[in-house]
Amino acid sequence: MKFTLNGAPRELDAHPLKRLLDVLREDCGLTGTKEGCGEGECGACTVLVDGEPVVSCLMPCAQAEGCDVITIEGLAGNHPLQLAMMREVGAQCGICTPGVILAARGLVEAARRPTLERVREALAGNLCRCTGYEAIHRAVLSAHAELHGPSAKSAAPVPAEEAGA
Amino acid sequence: MRTATAPFTLRRARTLDAALKILREEPGTVPLAGCTDVYVALEFGGTPGSRYLDLTRLSALKRITTSGEKLVIGALATYTELQKSRFVRARLPMLVEAARLVGGVQIQNMGTVGGNLANGSPAGDTLPVFAVADADVVLAGPDGERRVPFNAFYTGYRKSVRRPDELIVAVEVPPVIGKQWFRKVGTRAAQAISKVVFAGVRGLETRLALGSVAPTVVRLPNTEMVLNGGGSIDEALRALADEIQPIDDLRSTAAYRRGVAANLVRQFWSATA
Numbered sequence: 001m002k003f004t005l006n007g008a009p010r011e012l013d014a015h016p017l018k019r020l021l022d023v024l025r026e027d028c029g030l031t032g033t034k035e036g037c038g039e040g041e042c043g044a045c046t047v048l049v050d051g052e053p054v055v056s057c058l059m060p061c062a063q064a065e066g067c068d069v070i071t072i073e074g075l076a077g078n079h080p081l082q083l084a085m086m087r088e089v090g091a092q093c094g095i096c097t098p099g100v101i102l103a104a105r106g107l108v109e110a111a112r113r114p115t116l117e118r119v120r121e122a123l124a125g126n127l128c129r130c131t132g133y134e135a136i137h138r139a140v141l142s143a144h145a146e147l148h149g150p151s152a153k154s155a156a157p158v159p160a161e162e163a164g165a
Numbered sequence: 166m167r168t169a170t171a172p173f174t175l176r177r178a179r180t181l182d183a184a185l186k187i188l189r190e191e192p193g194t195v196p197l198a199g200c201t202d203v204y205v206a207l208e209f210g211g212t213p214g215s216r217y218l219d220l221t222r223l224s225a226l227k228r229i230t231t232s233g234e235k236l237v238i239g240a241l242a243t244y245t246e247l248q249k250s251r252f253v254r255a256r257l258p259m260l261v262e263a264a265r266l267v268g269g270v271q272i273q274n275m276g277t278v279g280g281n282l283a284n285g286s287p288a289g290d291t292l293p294v295f296a297v298a299d300a301d302v303v304l305a306g307p308d309g310e311r312r313v314p315f316n317a318f319y320t321g322y323r324k325s326v327r328r329p330d331e332l333i334v335a336v337e338v339p340p341v342i343g344k345q346w347f348r349k350v351g352t353r354a355a356q357a358i359s360k361v362v363f364a365g366v367r368g369l370e371t372r373l374a375l376g377s378v379a380p381t382v383v384r385l386p387n388t389e390m391v392l393n394g395g396g397s398i399d400e401a402l403r404a405l406a407d408e409i410q411p412i413d414d415l416r417s418t419a420a421y422r423r424g425v426a427a428n429l430v431r432q433f434w435s436a437t438a
Binding site for chain 1: 166170199201204217221245274356
C-alpha cells in the first residue's frame, strides 16, 4: 500500500485487513501510537488520517491507502501542545498522551480560542486514568494561547441545536 | 486482535455496480464502511465473515442532500458529516443530537449511518430518530433500488429485510412536523453504549420510539394513541409498560430500563409542551 506518513511518501506490503495501528507499530516501527483497549473505546491509538482523528485500532490499513497519516512522531517534539503538556503536567503514565495530543491538535492550531466545553468534547473519546483530565484541558488552552496569543478571539458559542439537552 | 485476519480477503469497490456484483458473486461477503462494529467483533474473537468488501471509495454514497421534500442521507455519511450538514441541522436536529452522542470524535469520524442501520443493534443511536421520522431505507440490489419503510426494516434481533446481495445506499426522511426531542441514557456522556435511547416528535401527531427496550428499536403505537387521543401522560405510561420488553444484560437491568423509559417519555412530554 502507498500512503503519506508524517509528510513522507511510504510504500509497504501489508495485508489489507491488518489494523492501521499494527502497520504503524510493526511495519513502520513507529511505536509512539499506543494500543489501549483495541476496541475503539479509549482513544490511545488515535492518529490523524487526512487531518481528522480516528482510532487506528478499528481501521483496516487498506482504508488509509493514498491518505495522509500523521502519528505522534510527525510532531517535532516541540509542538506548542507537547510543550504545554509538559508544563502543565498533562501526562503521568503517558499511554494516553500521543492520542490526546493528536485529538487536540486541531483545536490548538485553529485560530479561534476554544471554550473549555469544546476542549472536553474534542477529548471525550480519549480516556486518561491518571490525570483526572484537568491538567490536559489546561494544557490545550495554554498551548492555544502560546500559539495565537492570549487575546485570540474565542470560538463562537455552540449553537443551540448542538448544545444538547 | 483475537481473530487472525490474515486468512481473510478484502476487496475494494470503486463503483456501486462493482460492489453489488461482488456481493452477488461471492455470497457471505461482509460490507465494510467505518468498521466501528466489525473490527470490535474481530477484536473480541468473532468472525463476521471471511470475505470483506470495502465501500469507503463509493464517495457518491457520502452525500447528504435533498430531493423535493425529502432529506436524503447517503449510507456512507459519517456522524461528523451529519452534524455538519446544514440540511440535517435545519430539518432533523434530533439526528444531529444523536450523532453528537455516538462515541467520541474519532468514532464519529469513522462510523456511518448505513453501518448503524446494517449492524441493527437495538441500541443503535440513530435508529429511534429514523423510526419517529417515518424514514425509508433505500436498498440497492441486482434488480435495482427498492425502498423499505424504516419501521418495517427490522424483523427481529439484528435481523432485517436486507438481502445478502443488497446494500443500504441511503435513508430518505420526509419533512418532520413538530418539536423534535432526543435523549440517550448511558453510563457516561461519550463512548458509552445506550442503556435506553429515545426520540420523539410532538406535533399534530405525536410519535415516540425507544431503543434498548426490545429486540429491535420500537415505535410505541399504543402509547402514541393515548397521547394523540388526548389521554393523560399517566395513562400513556401505563400503555408504555405493556409495549416494551427490556432485558437484563451487561449494560443495565430490565427494571432500570423500564423506569428510565417511562421517565424519558414523561420528560419528552413536559419538555415539548
